[in-house]
Ligand code: ADP
């Protein structure tokens with residue numbers, strides 16, 4: 001099969017915190033519309049990698065080409081433009097949702113920063129559409145984050161990411177804190193976004209059945225390194241590494 005042009009090409013990303021090697025050279029490709037899951041025991045560097053890609057923290061070395069541009073070399077002004085298409089959803093939505101802002105403010109804030117996307121006269125209508133798209137009611141745009149359940153807050157965070165018309169959403173344990181039934185609902189929403197809008201995902205998760213259902217590819221990390229990588233079927237059915245087998249066994 002002809003492989004699509006990669007959207008993201010990550011090569012040899014390294015990061016040290018003092019004497020500690022958090023990332024020891026991580027490489028992978030991601031094609032448009034694909035979902036790459038990253039799994040690995042706690043402390044293996046998954047969140048650190050995600051933060052580097054979003055430039056929430058600076059890598060020591062390596063490159064991450066997004067549509068041919070190295071994200072790690074962009075000036076703040078260039079990053080500001082490109083960064084719109086890369087969004088992140090965290091485990092704890094309160095990390096990205098200011099408790100003093102209404103849902104309307106939280107979502108439309110994205111357009112205040114990127115005024116070229118949507119004229120102000122359209123903000124209200126678009127917020128209503130986005131809320132419906134993520135399974136919430138348009139009537140709720142005047143409410144504050146604390147007036148929603150954990151799953152609903154995660155939907156607000158997703159609506160906010162969608163407001164900027166992203167090509168890639170990095171989900172760092174985005175469903176891990178939710179009840180299993182709510183997890184399934186949020187995954188269904190993400191799956192729908194992938195199918196309807198062709199959004200790519202980097203999906204960091206420790207819940208392996210969820211990964212198996214949702215992802216196309218899996219990258220297994222251990223102590224800052226990629227242990228193995230392959231399609232979901234390959235890695236789950238015929239894991240090559242003892243570490244991967246142990247990780248799967250531990251999560252059953
Ligand atoms: P994961 O998301 O896979 O659980 P992390 O990327 O959060 O792992 O962390 C990888 C390692 O890097 C951990 O040992 C963590 O303590 C360390 N680490 C992460 N961020 C920092 C930081 N800002 N300063 C020092 N150490 C850090």
Ligand code: MG
Nearest residue numbers: 046047048172
């Ligand atoms: Mg983490």
